[in-house]
Amino acid sequence: xxxxxxxxxxxxxxxxxxxxxxxxxxxxxxxxxxxxxxxxxxxxxxxxxxxxxxxxxxxxxxxxxxxxxxxxxxxxxxxxxxxxxxxxxxxxxxxxxxxxxxxxxxxxxxxxxxxxxxxxxxxxxxxxxxxxxxxxxxxxxxxxxxxxxxxxxxxxxxxxxxxxxxxxxxxxxxxxxxxxxxxxxxxxxxxxxxxxxxxxxxxxxxxxxxxxxxxxxxxxxxxxxxxxxxxxxxxxxxxxxxxxxxxxxxxxxxxxxxxxxxxxxxxxxxxxxxxxxxxxxxxxxxxxxxxxxxxxxxxxxxxxxxxxxxxxxxxxxxxxxxxxxxxxxxxxxxxxxxxxxxxxxxxxxxxxxxxxxxxxxxxxxxxxxxxxxxxxxxxxxxxxxxxxxxxxxxxxxxxxxxxxxxxxxxxxxxxxxxxxxxxxxxxxxxxxxxxxxxxxxxxxxxxxxxxxxxxxxxxxxxxxxxxxxxxxxxxxxxxxxxxxxxxxxxxxxxxxxxxxxxxxxxxxxxxxxxxxxxxxxxxxxxxxxxxxxxxxxxxxxxxxxxxxxxxxxxxxxxxxxxxxxxxxxxxxxxxxxxxxxxxxxxxxxxxxxxxxxxxxxxxxxxxxxxxxxxxxxxxxxxxxxxxxxxxxxxxxxxxxxxxxxxxxxxxxxxxxxxxxxxxxxxxxxxxx
Amino acid sequence: xxxxxxxxxxxxxxxxxxxxxxxxxxxxxxxxxxxxxxxxxxxxxxxxxxxxxxxxxxxxxxxxxxxxxxxxxxxxxxxxxxxxxxxxxxx
Numbered sequence: 001x002x003x004x005x006x007x008x009x010x011x012x013x014x015x016x017x018x019x020x021x022x023x024x025x026x027x028x029x030x031x032x033x034x035x036x037x038x039x040x041x042x043x044x045x046x047x048x049x050x051x052x053x054x055x056x057x058x059x060x061x062x063x064x065x066x067x068x069x070x071x072x073x074x075x076x077x078x079x080x081x082x083x084x085x086x087x088x089x090x091x092x093x094x095x096x097x098x099x100x101x102x103x104x105x106x107x108x109x110x111x112x113x114x115x116x117x118x119x120x121x122x123x124x125x126x127x128x129x130x131x132x133x134x135x136x137x138x139x140x141x142x143x144x145x146x147x148x149x150x151x152x153x154x155x156x157x158x159x160x161x162x163x164x165x166x167x168x169x170x171x172x173x174x175x176x177x178x179x180x181x182x183x184x185x186x187x188x189x190x191x192x193x194x195x196x197x198x199x200x201x202x203x204x205x206x207x208x209x210x211x212x213x214x215x216x217x218x219x220x221x222x223x224x225x226x227x228x229x230x231x232x233x234x235x236x237x238x239x240x241x242x243x244x245x246x247x248x249x250x251x252x253x254x255x256x257x258x259x260x261x262x263x264x265x266x267x268x269x270x271x272x273x274x275x276x277x278x279x280x281x282x283x284x285x286x287x288x289x290x291x292x293x294x295x296x297x298x299x300x301x302x303x304x305x306x307x308x309x310x311x312x313x314x315x316x317x318x319x320x321x322x323x324x325x326x327x328x329x330x331x332x333x334x335x336x337x338x339x340x341x342x343x344x345x346x347x348x349x350x351x352x353x354x355x356x357x358x359x360x361x362x363x364x365x366x367x368x369x370x371x372x373x374x375x376x377x378x379x380x381x382x383x384x385x386x387x388x389x390x391x392x393x394x395x396x397x398x399x400x401x402x403x404x405x406x407x408x409x410x411x412x413x414x415x416x417x418x419x420x421x422x423x424x425x426x427x428x429x430x431x432x433x434x435x436x437x438x439x440x441x442x443x444x445x446x447x448x449x450x451x452x453x454x455x456x457x458x459x460x461x462x463x464x465x466x467x468x469x470x471x472x473x474x475x476x477x478x479x480x481x482x483x484x485x486x487x488x489x490x491x492x493x494x495x496x497x498x499x500x501x502x503x504x505x506x507x508x509x510x511x512x513x514x515x516x517x518x519x520x521x522x523x524x525x526x527x528x529x530x531x532x533x534x535x536x537x538x539x540x541x542x543x544x545x546x547x548x549x550x551x552x553x554x555x556x557x558x559x560x561x562x563x564x565x566x567x568x569x570x571x572x573x574x575x576x577x578x579x580x581x582x583x584x585x586x587x588x589x590x591x592x593x594x595x596x597x598x599x600x601x602x603x604x605x606x607x608x609x610x611x612x613x614x615x616x617x618x619x620x621x622x623x624x625x626x627x628x629x630x631x632x633x634x635x636x637x638x639x640x641x642x643x644x645x646x647x648x649x650x651x652x653x654x655x656x657x658x659x660x661x662x663x664x665x666x667x668x669x670x671x672x
Numbered sequence: 673x674x675x676x677x678x679x680x681x682x683x684x685x686x687x688x689x690x691x692x693x694x695x696x697x698x699x700x701x702x703x704x705x706x707x708x709x710x711x712x713x714x715x716x717x718x719x720x721x722x723x724x725x726x727x728x729x730x731x732x733x734x735x736x737x738x739x740x741x742x743x744x745x746x747x748x749x750x751x752x753x754x755x756x757x758x759x760x761x762x763x
Contacts, residue, residue, distance in 0.1 A: 094709035094710065095709050098709070125736050126735055126736050126737055128711065128735055129710075129711040129734070129735070129737060157736060159736075269708065270708075270713070273708075273711070273713055298738065299721060299722065299731075302722060302724060302731050302740070303722045304722075304723075304724070304725040307724075307725075308725055401740075402724050402728065402729055402731070402740040403724055403725065403728065405724060405728045405729055405740070405742070406724065406725070406726040406727050406728035406729075407726060415728075504742035504743075504744045504745050505729050505740055505741065505742040505745070506706055506707065506710055506739065506740075506741050506742070506745055507729075507739065507740045507741075508710060508737060508738070508739050509731070509737075509738040509739065509740055
């Protein structure tokens, strides 16, 4: 047994007794108050870094959905073997110089975290592609510990790694880890904390004078050293060196040599890959084994057969499961609300608010607004997120993204956009957050436009409820077909109109893995709670305004103003226009509102849709509701993600599309 | 698989028949950085596992890793098929 392995066993204890998760600091980059060493966790995507981090910090959390934004960086206080430390989870990175659209380079995120040591999580079964990042981190001059993770998967593929030898070559501790089971994780982090202690006790200046000559060729080392000398003397043309790097050197957060390895990254990277190739050949032992089942299955997922039928099956099953679970939860929560909460709220508000109109508006917000969150938002959004997390963690979504890639290319989107678009059928708000998986702002905007054109569960319910009972289920199907066609043509047009083009796919496919229940739960819960905190206030305020307009009668003039458009263009009765406008606040109320307004306008005889609208009018109404301006919660989300200008442009575009399509359909069915 | 087309000539990865291991010999400048970050560099041996439908990406094997690469990107990668004996040795 090598020294490393012995150390691992000595350190390894169960997570529950060793770790203390004591919350998160607001953002990375702040010096930790109590002087605890900072340990950064770095690794390539799909290496199981999040699971590793969760095991190390004793808490599952989804944080790195947004590559490269500082707000998404989790900090956790941990205590291992009597030593306190701050663990920092950085987004997955291929190289230190990675830079995604409009965000700082990865090395800037890493430096902002001010790590005293780095745990580099690598794939024990694919060292050739994972060691270069470990070398790059080591070259910075920060002590590193390498976690040879996914050791179980490597073993199943017949790959064994001589950890002792690798540790000698790297001149850094190497631990065998299995993040999913927690094997070796605490030992690796504990080692990093120990090394961080050595570093902060003042030895570090002595450690870093030059790049270690092995493993790099002498001429490369000379070039880097010369550059480091110039950086130390401040004698560099600033257009060559990012100012953040110079200030890090000036502040003593990075040695000149470390900074030089970033500046010279393009020279060093090929050398690192060559070294990784040599070292991997030295430390790997391979046995011929039958490929594991997961690998054999993974191939079928992306092959046209049976991949395509499977894709259709998974998509339909996902939607079906979301709808079934959502409807069940919705009924349970909705009736619980009506039975227990609603009467209490009504009594309290009526007693406390003396002005009747104000009391009524307040009830619109508190009773109807919150009920909508409880009976529509929560059940459908939460069940969708659970399912999405399962598909994502199992590795299936990446395969599906490959299958769908060519289709989505026509819309200027990569196959990955299939995921948020699927989410949009549940609720547009989380789907727009989901576009963060896309690379560029252009892709995100185009996807968000398509999302706003995709009927969410509330809008689908309106389409079904308006058409199925009065015009037949076929009419409902036809309406969805028309909406799909509208979205497709609008998407094609947007791709042609929005400047720029989409970068072609290069995607690493993760192996199929059994999802971890706790991780799936935590991920779904994290996304869900950010949905609730965004949507609830908007829902409350929107419902209050809607209630106020309705209770004070201010809604009448608004209806009069849009009546010519509604009657002339869409061939609908004027009350339908008011209902459409108010549905901006609450899409799921488009029908109830229509009925309430119709009764107010035409008397009790109008209590059924069929009493005052023909099936042709209902068809147009359903389509315009499904496509027109997103609801206020979606608009707020768009504004939060892209700014008000883009949000209003997207909303205006959907309104234009809805009116144009509604006008055409109205003429086709002969009502205008 | 189109083994009959004597896969010994240098060609673009986009045209490499499935199942034939080939060594990357050159990559167009504009795709170099992205591909290099994924480990597709001159000198490595790759093979095509499958093609996604509708002219979609090619699924490439690189050691134990699987990568999906759009066809335009695959067209920018020049490869030379490995002689069968060598191929068995490389990975």
